[in-house]
Amino acid sequence: MAIRLVFIIMFALSCVFLIRKYKAMRSQKTRNITEPKILACADCGVYVPESDAVRRHGRVYCSSMHAENHEV
Ligand SMILES: [Zn+2]
Numbered sequence: 001m002a003i004r005l006v007f008i009i010m011f012a013l014s015c016v017f018l019i020r021k022y023k024a025m026r027s028q029k030t031r032n033i034t035e036p037k038i039l040a041c042a043d044c045g046v047y048v049p050e051s052d053a054v055r056r057h058g059r060v061y062c063s064s065m066h067a068e069n070h071e072v
Contacts, residue, residue: 036049036050037049037050038050039053039060040060041053041060041061041063041066042059042060042066042070043066043067043069044062044066046062048060048062054066056070056071057070
């Protein structure tokens with residue numbers, strides 16, 4: 001009887017552990033997707049995702065138009 005109780009408790013604990021691990025993995029994955037690196041435009045200060053940013057002369061701009069404003 002006592003052995004069965006211990007077995008049930010161990011089973012319940014392993015279930016909780018697995019669920020926690022699964023949730024942590026899932027939240028970590030979604031965090032990476034929903035939070036891209038955000039950079040500020042050197043011209044207007046608007047924040048743009050790194051993938052949409054225009055890089056010129058070591059600076060970051062929100063669009064090619066703003067990059068051209070700083071071309072001399
Ligand atoms: Zn801009």
